[in-house]
Amino acid sequence: MTSLLTVRGIVKTFPGVRALDGVDLDVAAGEVHCLLGQNGAGKSTLIKVLAGAHQPDAGELTWAGRPVTFPGPHAADAAGIATIHQELDLVPGLSVAENVVLGHEPSRLGFTRFRDAEALTRGLLLRLGHPEIPPRREVGRLSAAGQQVVSVARALARDARLIVMDEPTAVLDPNEVRNLFRVVGELTADGVAVVYISHRLEEIRAIGDRVTVLKDGATVARDLPARTTPTAEVIRLMTGRPVEHAIPPPSAPPGEEVVLEVEDLAGPGFGGVSFTVRAGEVVGLAGLVGSGRSEIVETVYGARRATAGTVRVRGRALRTGSVPAAVRAGMGLCPEERKSQGLLLHESVARNVSLAALGRFARAGFLGPDAESDAARAVLARLDVRPADPSRPVRTLSGGNQQKVVLARWLLRGGRVLLLDEPTRGVDVGARGEIYALVRQLAEQGVAVVVVSSEIPEVLGLADTVLVVREGRVVRTAPAAELDEGRVLDLVMGAAHV
Amino acid sequence: TSNAAPAPGGGATAAAGGDNAEPGKPVTIGFSCPAADHGWIAAIAANARNQAGLYPDVTFEAVNPTTDIAQQIAAVDTLITKEVSALVILPNDGSQLTALGRKATDAGIPVINLDRVFDSPLAYRTWIGGDNYGMGVAAGTHIGEQLKAKGVGNPVIGEIAGIDNLPLTQARSKGFADALSSYGYSVGPRQAADFTAQGGQRVAANLLQAAPRLDALWNHDDDQGIGVLAAIQQAGRGEFLMVGGAGSANAMRAIKADNTVLKATVTYSPSMASSAVALARLVAQNRGMGDLVEKEVPTSLTLASATITKDNVDTYLPLGFES
Amino acid sequence: MSEQTTGRAPAESAAGAAGAGVTGPRAGGAARDAGPSPWGRLFLGGVGHNLGLVAVLALLAVVGVATADTFATTANLLTILTSASIIGVITVGATFVIIGGGIDLSVGKLMALASVWATTVATQSFGPWVMVFCALAVGAAGGLVNGLLIAYGRIVPFIVTLAMLISAQGLAERISGRRSQIVTDPAIAAIATTRVLGIPLLVYLFAAVVAVGWVVLNRTTFGRRTFAIGGNPEAARLAGLDVRRHTAALYVVSGLCCGVAAIMIASLTTTGSSTHGTLYELDAIAAVIIGGTLLSGGRGTLIGSILGVLVFTTITNLFVLNNLDTDVQNIAKGAIIVAAVLVQARARRATP
Amino acid sequence: MSEQTTGRAPAESAAGAAGAGVTGPRAGGAARDAGPSPWGRLFLGGVGHNLGLVAVLALLAVVGVATADTFATTANLLTILTSASIIGVITVGATFVIIGGGIDLSVGKLMALASVWATTVATQSFGPWVMVFCALAVGAAGGLVNGLLIAYGRIVPFIVTLAMLISAQGLAERISGRRSQIVTDPAIAAIATTRVLGIPLLVYLFAAVVAVGWVVLNRTTFGRRTFAIGGNPEAARLAGLDVRRHTAALYVVSGLCCGVAAIMIASLTTTGSSTHGTLYELDAIAAVIIGGTLLSGGRGTLIGSILGVLVFTTITNLFVLNNLDTDVQNIAKGAIIVAAVLVQARARRATP
Ligand SMILES: Nc1ncnc2c1ncn2[C@@H]1O[C@H](COP(=O)(O)OP(=O)(O)OP(=O)(O)O)[C@@H](O)[C@H]1O
Ligand SMILES: Nc1ncnc2c1ncn2[C@@H]1O[C@H](COP(=O)(O)OP(=O)(O)OP(=O)(O)O)[C@@H](O)[C@H]1O
Ligand SMILES: [Mg+2]
Ligand SMILES: [Mg+2]
Secondary structure, eight states, X not given: OXXXXXXXXXXXXXXXXXXXXXXXEEEETTOEEEEEOOTTSSHHHHHHHHTTSSOOSEEEEEETTEEEOOSXXXXXXXXXXXXXXXXXXXXXXXXXXXXXXXXXXXXXXXXXXXXHHHHHHHHHHHHTTOTTSOTTSBGGGSOHHHHHHHHHHHHHTTTOSEEEEESTTTTOOHHXXXXXXXXXXXXXXXXXXXXXXXXXXXXXXXXXXXXXXXXXXXXXXXXXXXXXXXXXXXXXXXXXXXXXXXXXXXXXXXXSOEEEXXXXXXXXXXXXXXXXXXXXXXXXXXXXXXXXHHHHHHHHTTSSOOSEEEEEETTEEOOTTOHHXXXXXXXXXXXXXXXXXXXXXXXXXXXXXXXXXXXXGEETTEEOTTTTHHHHHHHHHHXXXXXXXXTSBGGGSOHHHXXXXXXXXHHHHTOSEEEEESTXXXXXXXXXXXXXXXXXXXXXXXXXXXXXXXXXXXXHHHOSEEEEEETTEEEEEEEGGGOOHHHXXXXXXXXXXX | XXXXXXXXXXXXXXXXXXXXXXXXXXEEEEEEXXXXXXXXXXXXXXXXXXXXXXXXXXXXXXXXXXXXXXXHHHHHHHHHHTTOSEEEEOOSSHHHHHHHHHHHHHTTOOEEEESSOOSOGGGOSEEEEOOHHHHHHHHHHHHHHHHHHHTOSSOOEEEEESOTTSHHHHHHHHHHHHHHHTTTOOEEEEEEOOSSHHHHHHHHHHHHHHOSSOSEEEESOHHHHHHHHHHHHHXXXXXXXXXXXXXXXXXXXXXXXXXXXXXXXXXOOTTHHHHHHHHHHHHHTTOOOTTSSOSSOOSEEEOOOOEEETTTHHHHGGGOBOO | OTHHHXXXXXXXXXXXXXXXXXXXXXXXXXXXXXXXXXXXXXXXXHHHTTHHHHHHHHHHHHHHHHHOTTTTSHHXXXXXXXXXXXXXXXXXXXXXXXXXXXXXXXXXXXXXXXXXXXXXXXXXXXXXXHHHHHHHHHHHHHHHHHHHHHHTSOOOHHHHHHHHHHHHHHHHHHHHTTSOEEOOOHHHHHHHHOEETTEEHHHHHHHHHHHHHHHHHXXXXXHHHHHHHHHOHHHHHHTTOOHHHHHHHHHHHHHHHHHHHHHHHHHHHSEEOTTTTXXXXXHHHHHHHHTTOOTTSSOOOHHHHHHXXXXXXXXXXXXXXXXXXXXXXXXXXXXXXXXXXXXXXXXHHHOO | OHHHHHTTOTTHHHHHHHSSOOOOTTSTHHHHHSOSSHHHHHHHHHHHTTHHHHHHHHHHHHHHHHHOTTTTSHHHHHHHHHHHHHHHHHHHHHHHHHHTTOOOSXXXXXXXXXXXXXXXXXXXXXXXXXXXXXXXXXXXXXXXXXXXXXXXXXXXXXXXXXXXXXXXXXXXXHHHTXXXXXXXXXXXXXXXXXXXXXXXXXXXXXXXXXXXXXXHHHXXXXXXXXXXXXXXXXXXXXXXXXXXXXXXXXXXXXXXHHHHHHHHHHHHHSEEOTTTTTTHHHHHHHHHXXXXXXXXXXXXXXXXXXXXXXXXXXXXXXXXXXXXXXXXXXXXXXXXXXXXXXXHHHHHHHOO
């Protein structure tokens, strides 16, 4: 196989961090090359080097047989590398079409030719199976999934020879993932190379040709065959240890006491939602991206105002639209968007963990010096957050560990109801297993848990009871044991797909 | 125009009479005034410096002008610490510098309070300043006379004041209203600007809309008057008579040329700064005023406000300050 | 969208998201997005977003007609427009800077400096074109210094432009000797007095700057990239834009607007003076924000900013026509501003 | 951390991320955080982050000693501290508001209003305690109105506090009849003249407000929540904090500081006046930002703000001692501010 891109010995340090420590990678034209690694392994940093967004400290890039350097994003782009970055790289105030052409606007005398841009965009969206996204819509008004589609369209617009995709499927539902894979197939058939990053190992198997594994900023395995390498082997390479990645089964049936009762809850985008959660029970909400599951749990939590319905915790109705009331009643929420809704990125881990339980560490409002440090340390140890240093700025933690910090916040507060919205999005296999174990552990201690997830196996594996949500309605409530993946998929897609 | 280098002191230095011109014991005179981007204030500072330059026995110590009360307090404090022989102070705000005047007086330094008066006579040795109320009276009287002569009944008389916050503005307006009432007239549209050409233009442009017909207009300040005149020209109005205030060279030239609505201005001359320095010298040297019998300088001098028209403008032109 | 008026008001983003008008990719929003032509749509968008402000203006007009006979006269309406023209031109520049994620506190004093420099005896002796060139050059140079320090020196815009405000003020005082410099050139003076078809030249100039600004902001690559740089600078960089150069250019645009405004104010007041433009920075920013531009950048309309300017100017006009005292004027002005924003926010929430 | 000084400067987040000077996750963070005692660490953190500012102050002191004999005298240093005291107290409040993600433009005129209200003949007739109470109540009430409109009315802070600035100015003029109201009460007047151990009472008052502010910001749940709300209001809300009530409270804190400052300025100038505090808003915000607080909230130190105030006051003092003209002062001041921020940014980048 002739190599389109060869990467040798790339080193990239940020002050005090060696994010990349000698990475090798070979990508051939027409292949899907998967890049695997734990959170913080350096995958995104590597692709930023490829995109010209970071300058490597050492190492060589060879592009189409010639050594190159990319002093800026422009250079990589000119060479024919397009990148879909992990953090959405769109401008919310511009239209879909403007985002797609940003940096390469068709123009005459400085005037943008909107019609050309829109025609191009319309074509790309059609190709991606989303003709319904209007090119003139402001990107900020699209759902996360819609924005991801636009990001993909952007990359396709460049007619690149190599397209790098950094976790493009994290916010996509199965249907859209299938669409994306079809497009990837078309691209590779045309000889375009794709570098593909995902934490969902089954996807690697579905579209990958070869796999390169990164660990702690270095390549630990190269060019493994994607389809035939055993999963356990891949995981061992990534984590350096064998990891149990299956979801542990519940060890005891849930208790009898009803902790959370939701009755006829309605809000903008959903309605008629009723369910109960008993102590120690895990209730899962399955559904497509955009089906309104986040709205439901956020309304239960009081973060959005309900238009109708009641929420009771242990028999007592909550004031609607008040998060403090819900928290006082013992609820906690790990929100969908870790960074924008969950974390104080500037602050230390300890301060993030103690945020909801600050009052406990204060006397008459006064906090002792780092009063909460010890308590935080204990919770972090229990969750096995690495590194277990509570004074470290939270933004320096990997995605999985950041997710654990948000969980730790509610563990420290010690409530009776925990709402988890996409708890494993963007989290690597290792951390995923730990989060599953933690959910089990909490349930065993009598906490009522609600889990929202777009991964159907995850919902089925974790939940005792599953609610299937479609377009804001609960279309089926059943014990998990009575459902299987195919059934749920049919339900979430609706009659048209059955 | 103002672009000509400013005539030194606008020619406003006192011809020393009697034996006062004779050199006395050497004295240091401290001087502090506000910083304003305003022709009148600029003339005050220049006049003081020029007057001091006339005396071989005077060392002139001016602190940098400022608009900030706290800065002026700090600056004058340094002069007190230096133990100057006398202080000439034009405060940003009379009330707010009273305590400082007391401090200087208590330290044995005579204070000549220029224009904006301190709250307590204990804070100064002598006050010299313009007559704001009298200025309003002069303007009102001139307008009253002119309108009466024309036989206008029920005239619409406008007023564009300076900064309403200042006591001097309030005094001017009161004098104006009082004088007009003696003719049976009253002030119609009245708005305050801010002593800047821009403020004058803005307020005048709107005020001319409020009054589709005007018979007379008094503008308190010739500096902002530049903007007022511009607005009048832009609106194409000319049916009324305008009177200015303070007595800038620019306004006097316009009066002399007699081709705008500005027909007169009432003075509030920055020459008072020259006089203040002269007084400070005498006080510091323990001398009286030459033409007076008194052995001491009086405790207060109020300057008269003259009305300048086409007829007498030539006499006053040398005193006019550049905008 | 409510976030435009409420900006950083906390707790609100979520509440806003819960409100109406949320359209997912598969929702039926397509109808609304299929406007007439792109041009018409964009322009209507500018007004549509600002229906609240139009309502506020209408309300002020009603009050004007009710309280002052002369309010609804052509002469008075032209006076309002003329008064709005100078701060309006400055606001055009400020809109670019703020949409691009910056802030410019130096506008008023940059204008003052340009007006002073353009009206020195020396400059005036070269005639009107040199005066105009001088004003534009001084404005652009000031803006360039701002832009370079912000984009390449990496100092926050607030500090850089505040420092520029202070220094420009000092320089203007120094050059003018703190006196008002009279404009002797008849051509410059004529800008404020000339009328074409009964409308003052200044108003045409204002309209021209707004039109050019609108076209640049909405129809050119430069304008659209300004939104990108303000809305997500990192995304803009990854897309290959030269974010720094663009940022610097935005401050030059603002400085150029100050230069144009300098000529206008020199003509209107027949002087160049260091006292010109005092507090214009707050007025301009307030107009931009009331007009619905996010102070954090990335979103906004020029039409909104201009409506904001008109609201402010109309308020002042109303006060003078009704011969109110300055103190009462101020008390009322504060209340009216808050009321206007509330009305506008409500109108925005009502229309999706 | 470059983002502290460079804030929203576009291009910079990108440049910062790409270029030097960004402190990485595994960076010295741990080393820096492992200070001596937690208390000492926190305090040193405040200074440490601001080593650049300390250097700037030292530099100014060197210039002072070199150019003016009297600079290094106790009397002059006390003059600097006294001059700093009033704007310093206001800056304490402004620091809370800005760390909490807001901005308060009304501080100067809220102080003026409180000073006027506290020195009316009627208020003075009740004696000094009532005067103090009145000033604090007026300041707090003004802050409360700001806070309610921002937190519950969901109007951007810039507009609300600008409107408050304008209205408070009008109200102060109205109440005082535009005159400076003399303080006749000897107890209030004594605040500015009394010295304890040779140090003016005003300086103690300033120190006390800073100390209380520091403790509240760093050692109480209120302070901790202020950082949270400014850093990520949505996360704070979802963690169960009452973001609105807290936001409103921040403006009350700022208003209270204005009340304290009102008593101080009434004592220092022996008057209550509507002219007090002009442009204090820009000075206070500039001091806070120079002190390293992010204008977008969530990060900052009180010590930095106070150092910022001292830098500004020292610059002014130097100018007065050297008897510079205001125009030269201004030109130089702008340049010094930019230089100071550059020095500080460099110092920050050097220390991880
Ligand atoms: N701009 C930056 N400054 C400092 N450190 C950085 C920066 N970007 C990344 N890092 C650090 O470099 C390391 C590698 O991060 P990277 O984002 O490449 O990991 P990743 O493999 O993409 O992880 P994930 O699966 O969570 O996306 C991490 O420790 C990260 O914190
Ligand atoms: N802040 C917001 N602004 C605009 N639209 C929003 C916002 N939040 C949600 N929506 C819209 O509401 C709909 C429901 O989205 P939501 O994310 O709650 O669904 P979900 O079932 O939780 O899906 P997901 O798997 O993405 O969490 C989507 O179509 C989305 O576009
Ligand atoms: Mg990554
Ligand atoms: Mg969701």
